[in-house]
Amino acid sequence: MAQRTSLHGQWSSRLVFILAVTGSAVGLGNFWRFPYIAGENGGGAFVLVYLACVFAIALPIMIAEVLLGRRGRRNPITTMRVLGEEEAGQPGWRIVGILGICAGLLILSFYSVIAGWAFAYALKAASGAFVALDSRSVAALFHLHTRSWIVLGAWHTAFMVMTVAVVARGVERGLERAVQVIMPLLLVLILVLVGHAIHTGTFLRGAAFVLRPDFAALTPEGALIALGHAFFSLSLGMGVLMAYGAYLPQDTSIGGTTIIVALADTAIGLLAALAVFPIVFSHGINPAEGPGLAFETLPLAFSEMRAGVFTATVFFVLLTMAAWTAAIGLLEPAVAWLCETREMTRPRAAIGVGTVVWLVGFLTIFSFNLLQHLRFWRGTLYANLDYFAINILLPISGLAITLFAGWVMCDNSRVQELESPSGYRLWRFLTRFVAPVGVTLLLINAGAQLLRH
Helix, strand or coil, X not given: CCCCCCCCCCCCCHHHHHHHHHHHHCCHHXXXXXXXXXXXXXXXXXXXXXXXXXXXXXXXXXXXXXXHXXXXXXXXXXXXXXXXXXXXXXXXXXXXXXXHHHHHHHHXXXXXXXXXXXXXXXXXXXXXXXXXXXXXXXXXXHHHHHHCHXXXXXXXXXXXXXHHHHHCCHHHHHHHHHHHHHHHHHHHHHHHHHHHHHCCCCHHHHHHHHHCCCXXXXXXXXXXXXXXXXXXXXXXXXXXXXXXXXXXXXXXXXXXXXXXXXXXXXXXXHHHHHHHHHHHHHCCCCCCCCCHHHHHHHHHXXXXXXXXXXXXXXXXXXXXXXXXXXXXXXXXXXXXHHHHHCCCCHXXXXXXXXXXXXXXXXXXXXXXXXXXXXXXXXXXXXXXXXXXXXXXXXXXXXXHHHHHHHHHCCHHHHHHHHCCHHHHHHHHHHHHHHHHHHHHHHHXXXXXXXXXX
């Protein structure tokens, strides 16, 4: 088969691809979700199960998605249609691409709202808004912020404008330049936070909480949460990896590169936990506080610190930047599809998709104020959107990708992309037999929770 070329150019180097994919994977999940779900499920035991899930289940799917992207060299919908025709004479596989793009855009719609919180809190922190606050004042600040749909809408708008501005400039002038600046700065900021945590006096306690296994505190439900977070944290099933894979040079090793990304994402998640938990313990905070840990509990800790203004500012800037790189990846697949199939210019496609996502985001915004009393199976409208996208759409998309790459594609096609014989055999085994079982368990658990509600 003649090698296809991407219509959008390609990454200039392997390092840039690693930065871009790591940026799409490293998001709010690493700094907000990972610490609190680890706290809720026993710390070190959860981390061990999470690592096992990453390398036995999530990584094979990640490799499969990048492989498909580079093989097709188009947006996820066209890639799955073309490869479906070539490998099985079934263009209907394009549904997998549609599902991934829709899941990614739905996630971006509420992700942008939460990222707007981080953006707003970064400016609040820099202005000293958390200085000398008590618990009631911190709670009132968060309540005031979320209860105004105008305020939430303004920050949501600002964040979406930032995201659209990068994607509109294309692969080389937009995505590449953004990740080359943001990712190194993000790493510096997190190391600054970890360095600060070392001086809290409770760093060893926080490290032990993260790294020492306590399997008595880990339930089967917790193990499934670890699997689900591994799936979400590596941006699987969203179309991002397939889109980014389309821009990957042919001489770049998919297996080696994705392993580096998985290690980097996991390392940043662990560093985030090592930065957060010492602060938590030094101020007598329950590490299982839940989502409110980042926006309600930690500001109280920052208010009591000697260098609280600096630490709080770094923390929330870090959250904003991590969310920004992830949001860029979520927007890219749909923009690429419009450019390729509707012959739109990059700016026009980015503005069009961004506007749709921005409008859908108001469903999440209203669930915190105007529609806060509207309740469904999982609670608020936001809670239901979050659950449906992450626990239903992503696993279905990931399972379909795994089945296609593992069972539908022929060996010749797979070997041409992966090359390494020993690594290929292990990947094929995990993709065919281990990953589908893990993802199926996620779907069964999600269905059971819906029935319980």
